[in-house]
Amino acid sequence: xxxxxxAQHLSKTYTYRGGSTQALDDVSFDIPAGETYGLIGRNGAGxxxxxxxxxxxLLPSSGTATVLGYDIRTEEREIRRRIAMVPQESRPLxxxxxxxxxxxxxxxxxxxxxxxxxxxxxxxxxxxxADVRRRLVSRLSxxxxxxxxxxxxxxxxxxxxxxxxPTTGLxxxxxxxxxxxxxxxxxxxxxxxxxTHYLDEAEALSSRLxxxxxxxxxxxxxxxxxxxxxxxxxxxTLDSSWSVDELxxxxxxxxxxxxxxxFTREKEAREIVQSALARGSRVALAPVSLEDIFLQxxxxxxxxxxxxxxxxxxx
Amino acid sequence: MSARNRARxxxxxxxxxxxxxxxxxxxxxxxxxxxxxxxxFFIDVAxxxxxxxxxxxxxxxxxxxxxxxxxxxxxxxxxxxxxFQDVVVASPVEAPIYVAGMAFSEFVYSIPGLAxxxxxxxxxxxxxxxxxxxxxxxxxxxxxxxxxxxxxxATYFSDIREAxxxxxxxxxxxxxxxxxxxxxxxxPASIRWAAYLSPTTYAADLVHRGxxxxxxxxxxxxxxxxxxxxxxxxxxxTVVLIVLAATKARWxxx
Ligand SMILES: Nc1ncnc2c1ncn2[C@@H]1O[C@H](COP(=O)(O)OP(=O)(O)OP(=O)(O)O)[C@@H](O)[C@H]1O
Ligand SMILES: [Mg+2]
Numbered sequence: 340x341x342x343x344x345x346a347q348h349l350s351k352t353y354t355y356r357g358g359s360t361q362a363l364d365d366v367s368f369d370i371p372a373g374e375t376y377g378l379i380g381r382n383g384a385g386x387x388x389x390x391x392x393x394x395x396x397l398l399p400s401s402g403t404a405t406v407l408g409y410d411i412r413t414e415e416r417e418i419r420r421r422i423a424m425v426p427q428e429s430r431p432l433x434x435x436x437x438x439x440x441x442x443x444x445x446x447x448x449x450x451x452x453x454x455x456x457x458x459x460x461x462x463x464x465x466x467x468x469a470d471v472r473r474r475l476v477s478r479l480s481x482x483x484x485x486x487x488x489x490x491x492x493x494x495x496x497x498x499x500x501x502x503x504x505p506t507t508g509l510x511x512x513x514x515x516x517x518x519x520x521x522x523x524x525x526x527x528x529x530x531x532x533x534x535t536h537y538l539d540e541a542e543a544l545s546s547r548l549x550x551x552x553x554x555x556x557x558x559x560x561x562x563x564x565x566x567x568x569x570x571x572x573x574x575x576t577l578d579s580s581w582s583v584d585e586l587x588x589x590x591x592x593x594x595x596x597x598x599x600x601x602f603t604r605e606k607e608a609r610e611i612v613q614s615a616l617a618r619g620s621r622v623a624l625a626p627v628s629l630e631d632i633f634l635q636x637x638x639x640x641x642x643x644x645x646x647x648x649x650x651x652x653x654x
Numbered sequence: 655m656s657a658r659n660r661a662r663x664x665x666x667x668x669x670x671x672x673x674x675x676x677x678x679x680x681x682x683x684x685x686x687x688x689x690x691x692x693x694x695f696f697i698d699v700a701x702x703x704x705x706x707x708x709x710x711x712x713x714x715x716x717x718x719x720x721x722x723x724x725x726x727x728x729x730x731x732x733x734x735x736x737x738f739q740d741v742v743v744a745s746p747v748e749a750p751i752y753v754a755g756m757a758f759s760e761f762v763y764s765i766p767g768l769a770x771x772x773x774x775x776x777x778x779x780x781x782x783x784x785x786x787x788x789x790x791x792x793x794x795x796x797x798x799x800x801x802x803x804x805x806x807x808a809t810y811f812s813d814i815r816e817a818x819x820x821x822x823x824x825x826x827x828x829x830x831x832x833x834x835x836x837x838x839x840x841x842p843a844s845i846r847w848a849a850y851l852s853p854t855t856y857a858a859d860l861v862h863r864g865x866x867x868x869x870x871x872x873x874x875x876x877x878x879x880x881x882x883x884x885x886x887x888x889x890x891x892t893v894v895l896i897v898l899a900a901t902k903a904r905w906x907x908x
Contacts, residue, residue, distance in 0.1 A: 394744040397907045415906065416748075420655075424744035429737035434675040446666040448746050449659030475678065491741075501744065
C-alpha cells in the first residue's frame with residue numbers, strides 16, 4: 340500500500356525568549372494513502388506541531404518526513420501542490436459569502452471557474468450550508484464558519500487533507516455531516532490526516548490512529564489492534580447496589596454517577612454479569628471505547644513493549 | 655503552477671482581499687481618502703491658497719503610501735488572527751503570488767483617493783509626456799517601497815496591535831514631517847539633510863518639479879543632477895527593501 344506521510348525521527352523544539360519546549364521527540368510512523376488517519380492526544384501533545392511540519396508550515400529541529408513521496412525539507416513546492424489544510428483555530432475571511440469564499444479559495448489554488456462552482460455546490464449541499472450559501476461569512480455562527488473552512492478544503496482537488504480539529508464547536512448533526520464528507524474524500528482515494536479530541540470521531544473515521552503524549556508517539560495502529568493491546572478489554576457499568584469492595588477483585592473500579600464503572604477481562608466480565616442478573620441489579624457490558632483506552636493509557640508510565648512492538652496486521 | 659493558474663490565483667486574492675471588502679463596506683474607502691483631504695483643507699486655509707498645489711501632490715503621495723501600512727496590517731491580521739496565511743502556504747499558491755495579490759488589493763483601495771487627487775492636479779501639475787511619466791514613476795516607486803516596507807515590518811510582528819502602533823508613526827515620519835506637503839526650501843538649510851532621511855522626500859522632489867514645469871509653484875530651479883539623485887535613491891531604496899522583504903519573509907517557520 341502506498342504511503343502518504345512517512346515521519347522519520349521527527350523532533351521539534353520551539354525556542355523562545357526565556358525557554359524552550361520540546362513539542363515532538365523522535366516521532367516515526369507511516370500514514371497510508373487513501374485513508375483517514377487520526378491523531379489524538381491531550382492538549383499540548385504535539386498534534387498541531389506534527390501537522391504543521393508535514394504540511395510544510397514549520398521546519399523540524401531534526402529528523403525529516405516525506406509527504407506523498409517528497410521530502411518536506413527540500414521538495415516543499417511539490418508537496419504544496421497536492422495538499423490543503425484547515426489549521427486549528429483558523430477563521431474564514433469575513434467579507435465574502437460562503438459561495439464566494441469557497442470559489443475564491445478554489446480559484447486561488449488554480450482551479451477553473453466552472454469546475455470550482457460545481458465542486459462548491461456539491462460541498463455546500465453535503466455540509467448542510469445551503470441555507471447560508473449567499474450570506475456573508477461575518478454573519479455566520481461559529482460552527483457554520485468552521486464548516487465553511489472545512490468545505491473549502493474538502494472541495495479542493497488536493498490529494499492529502501490536513502484537518503486540525505475540524506469539528507470543534509460543531510453540533511452533533513453537523514459533526515456527522517463533516518464525517519460523511521470526510522468519508523467521501525477517502526472513497527475518492529484521498530488521504531485525510533485528522534486531529535480531534537472527540538474519540539468517538541477518531542474511532543468512527545480513522546482506519547489508523549496515533550496517540551501522542553508529551554511529544555512522544557505513545558501508541559499507533561488500527562482501532563482494533565489498539566483495543567487488542569489493552570489488558571482489560573471490557574467495560575462493565577453496575578448500579579449502586581454494589582459496593583466497591585465486592586468489585587475490586589474483578590479489576591479497577593471507578594465510582595460514577597449512579598453506580599460503578601469496572602474494566603475487566605472476558606472471563607471476569609461474564610461472571611459479574613451473571614451475578615448481577617441473578618441479583619436483579621442493572622448491568623451493562625461493552626467493549627472498551629477509545630476514550631476508555633485513552634483514559635487508561637494517558638498519564639500512566641509506559642508499559643514495556645506497548646508501543647515498540649506493533650503486532651502485524653493483515654494488509 | 656502554470657502562468658494561467660498563477661494569474662487566476664493572483665486575481666482571486668485581489669478579489670477576496672480587495673474587491674469583496676470594498677463592496678461589503680464602502681466606508682473603508684473614506685479611510686484612505688479622509689486624511690489627505692483634511693490635510694489639503696488645512697494647508698489651503700493656513701497658507702491662504704499659496705501651498706494648495708503642494709498639498710495636492712502631498713495627497714497623491716500620502717494616498718499611495720497608505721497602501722504600505724494597509725498591507726502591513728492585513729498581513730499580520732491574516733497570519734495571526736485568521737490563520738489565512740497558513741491556509742495559503744499549505745496550498746499551491748506561491749509566496750510571490752500571495753504578496754503581489756495582497757499588494758495589488760491595497761492598491762485597489764487607493765484608487766478612489768488617487769482619482770480624486772489626480773483630478774485636482776489637472777492644471778496644477780505638468781501633464782506633458784515627460785511630466786506624466788515622472789509622476790507615474792515616482793508614485794510607482796513609492797508604492798513599491800511602502801509595500802516592501804510594510805511587508806518587512808509585518809514579518810516582525812506577532813500581534814495586530816503592534817501593527818496598529820506603527821501605522822500612524824510611519825505616516826507622520828514619512829508624510830507629515832518631510833517636505834511632501836510643502837516646499838523643501840521652507841526647511842532651514844542647516845537641517846535640510848534630515849528631510850532626506852525619508853524616501854518620500856525624493857519622490858516629492860520629483861513630483862514638485864512638475865509644479866515648477868506647469869508654472870503653478872516653483873521654489874527652487876530643478877537641476878538635472880538633483881533629478882538623477884532623486885531617481886537613483888528612490889529606485890535603490892525600493893530595490894533594497896524588496897530584497898530585504900524577500901529574504902526576511904518567512905513562508906515557513908524555522
Ligand atoms: N509557537 C510555539 N512556540 C512555543 N511553544 C509552542 C508553540 N506552539 C506550540 N508550542 C508548544 O509545543 C507543545 C505542542 O503543541 P501543539 O500545538 O503541537 O499541541 P496539540 O497537541 O496540537 O495541542 P491542542 O490539543 O491543545 O491543540 C505544547 O507544549 C505547546 O505549548
Ligand atoms: Mg493543536
